[in-house]
Amino acid sequence: MLRQVTATLGSVSQISRPVKAKQSTGHGDARRERWRGHRQARRAEFVEAAVRAIGSCGAEVGMDDIAAEAGVSKPVLYRHFSDKSDLYLAVGEWGTNLLMERISPTLRQEGSARERIRRIIGTYLGVIEEYPELYRFVVRRNFADRPVQTDPVTTEKTVIANSLSRLLGEYMRSLELDSGGVEAWSHGLVGMVQASGDWWLDRHSMSRDDLTEYLTKIIWFAIDGVLRAGGIVIDPDEPLEIVPHLRVVEDDVD
Amino acid sequence: MLRQVTATLGSVSQISRPVKAKQSTGHGDARRERWRGHRQARRAEFVEAAVRAIGSCGAEVGMDDIAAEAGVSKPVLYRHFSDKSDLYLAVGEWGTNLLMERISPTLRQEGSARERIRRIIGTYLGVIEEYPELYRFVVRRNFADRPVQTDPVTTEKTVIANSLSRLLGEYMRSLELDSGGVEAWSHGLVGMVQASGDWWLDRHSMSRDDLTEYLTKIIWFAIDGVLRAGGIVIDPDEPLEIVPHLRVVEDDVD
DNA sequence: AATTGCGTGTTACGGCAAGTAACAGCTACC
DNA sequence: GGTAGCTGTTACTTGCCGTAACACGCAATT
Numbered sequence: 228m229l230r231q232v233t234a235t236l237g238s239v240s241q242i243s244r245p246v247k248a249k250q251s252t253g254h255g256d257a258r259r260e261r262w263r264g265h266r267q268a269r270r271a272e273f274v275e276a277a278v279r280a281i282g283s284c285g286a287e288v289g290m291d292d293i294a295a296e297a298g299v300s301k302p303v304l305y306r307h308f309s310d311k312s313d314l315y316l317a318v319g320e321w322g323t324n325l326l327m328e329r330i331s332p333t334l335r336q337e338g339s340a341r342e343r344i345r346r347i348i349g350t351y352l353g354v355i356e357e358y359p360e361l362y363r364f365v366v367r368r369n370f371a372d373r374p375v376q377t378d379p380v381t382t383e384k385t386v387i388a389n390s391l392s393r394l395l396g397e398y399m400r401s402l403e404l405d406s407g408g409v410e411a412w413s414h415g416l417v418g419m420v421q422a423s424g425d426w427w428l429d430r431h432s433m434s435r436d437d438l439t440e441y442l443t444k445i446i447w448f449a450i451d452g453v454l455r456a457g458g459i460v461i462d463p464d465e466p467l468e469i470v471p472h473l474r475v476v477e478d479d480v481d
Numbered sequence: 482m483l484r485q486v487t488a489t490l491g492s493v494s495q496i497s498r499p500v501k502a503k504q505s506t507g508h509g510d511a512r513r514e515r516w517r518g519h520r521q522a523r524r525a526e527f528v529e530a531a532v533r534a535i536g537s538c539g540a541e542v543g544m545d546d547i548a549a550e551a552g553v554s555k556p557v558l559y560r561h562f563s564d565k566s567d568l569y570l571a572v573g574e575w576g577t578n579l580l581m582e583r584i585s586p587t588l589r590q591e592g593s594a595r596e597r598i599r600r601i602i603g604t605y606l607g608v609i610e611e612y613p614e615l616y617r618f619v620v621r622r623n624f625a626d627r628p629v630q631t632d633p634v635t636t637e638k639t640v641i642a643n644s645l646s647r648l649l650g651e652y653m654r655s656l657e658l659d660s661g662g663v664e665a666w667s668h669g670l671v672g673m674v675q676a677s678g679d680w681w682l683d684r685h686s687m688s689r690d691d692l693t694e695y696l697t698k699i700i701w702f703a704i705d706g707v708l709r710a711g712g713i714v715i716d717p718d719e720p721l722e723i724v725p726h727l728r729v730v731e732d733d734v735d
Numbered sequence: 736a737a738t739t740g741c742g743t744g745t746t747a748c749g750g751c752a753a754g755t756a757a758c759a760g761c762t763a764c765c
Numbered sequence: 766g767g768t769a770g771c772t773g774t775t776a777c778t779t780g781c782c783g784t785a786a787c788a789c790g791c792a793a794t795t
Contacts, residue, residue: 289781300745305783408695411687414680415673415696422672423665429635433665441662442669445703452702516770543752554774559754
């Protein structure tokens with residue numbers, strides 16, 4: 228199960244730090260080429276180890292812990308990750324990937340607008356409930372030393388919010404509505420779900436289904452309001468004719 | 482200006498770490514009592530120094546920087562703050578306090594529901610725009626070493642969300658609606674505004690007024706939807722008859 | 736077959752920032 | 766005067782990220 232997800236991680240990693248196409252750099256050497264796949268596999272393996280270490284040690288793992296979990300010593304880790312942030316970022320990608328792998332199929336299923344929202348939120352809450360320590364690790368970021376732009380969570384949240392932006396933007400434009408607020412709304416909605424999940428994870432004062440229902444309700448109202456303001460009324464329980472397709476990271480490559 | 486805000490900080494600090502009422506503990510000594518006010522003043526002074534240091538050094542200030550800014554050496558700092566988190570928490574409180582000091586008066590003004598929402602959001606965005614480094618410092622938390630419950634931002638966000646909960650809860654109950662989702666919604670809305678602000682601060686891809694307008698719009702739609710679902714319709718531009726009063730931290734003391 | 740490139744791995748160290756002795760002086764209560 | 770509680774210092778320890786230096790293995794080149 229984990230393996231399947233990780234299998235796709237290599238390509239994702241390429242996105243953040245694209246592999247230099249080093250074929251024919253003077254002394255064209257087949258050796259570097261030969262190892263490339265292996266290096267990716269190794270990286271993924273270490274990311275998995277990190278995920279396991281986070282699960283056992285909690286969100287405050289050190290590099291030594293992760294190295295130990297992977298069964299190697301620290302310098303080995305640093306051959307594959309430039310620094311802690313790099314690894315953390317990879318872990319974040321792993322999490323995003325897992326989340327997307329679970330959300331995508333629900334989007335391909337039939338369902339009304341509200342039902343789709345419900346499934347996305349339910350899936351999200353399910354994931355953070357399943358990996359609470361990983362979630363904390365990713366979300367409670369500790370990168371005071373790094374520039375803001377490279378911050379893992381910001382990056383991951385941005386990825387998700389951007390997907391949502393594209394989705395909403397398409398809808399809005401296809402309905403010929405002003406899409407000026409779409410980006411802000413996307414980031415806002417993502418933040419809303421994240422914050423609620425954060426709070427819920429700490430307190431657990433209601434069931435997951437209840438929270439899912441409450442969030443679905445308010446988000447639907449928000450979207451419905453925007454549509455109504457544009458003169459469009461959609462029945463929340465009618466199947467959607469426009470089927471959305473999430474494009475997560477692939478579009479960002481080229 | 483800053484001084485005014487800080488003047489109230491002493492009492493806020495008491496909330497998080499209540500001063501042991503040590504009068505008449507065997508050897509009732511007037512000396513401790515005499516210094517108490519002084520210690521609070523000192524703490525506040527250091528918090529201000531920290532805020533200044535954050536402004537100049539950026540969010541990744543060290544304790545040495547702060548000590549230098551305050552014109553003392555590090556151990557002095559540690560006489561007033563048990564550790565870094567303690568100081569950070571105090572800085573967070575300072576920020577929350579500033580925010581609340583600015584929001585409160587706008588709530589006492591007349592205005593429709595939508596206008597009130599707009600003012601709160603606009604004020605919030607104004608504050609984080611005015612203190613971007615401070616904001617990053619507080620929000621991009623780095624406390625992997627501390628238990629989750631004592632996390633500064635969580636604490637501060639919870640404070641705000643709780644105020645909102647009380648506010649919304651009162652409304653809902655006075656309108657005889659189900660208030661079960663109020664807490665989740667509050668945390669969600671706070672997170673939504675925070676996330677949007679975060680994104681906006683990084684990108685600055687639209688004016689503050691535009692973002693305020695977009696957020697106001699979607700939040701109003703959300704609230705309006707909840708009310709309509711309960712059979713209540715409120716004109717967003719009519720003055721509110723039920724005037725809210727924010728009670729921020731005072732209620733948490735006893 | 737020998738060399739060379741790129742991977743594997745180790746132990747031990749450097750460096751930076753948080754936090755802590757240990758020490759010394761000042762003021763006001765008792 | 767003695768002492769409690771503050772003022773302040775320099776110099777240290779600790780912990781963790783990250784690195785230097787060194788050794789081995791395998792396959793491609795020569």
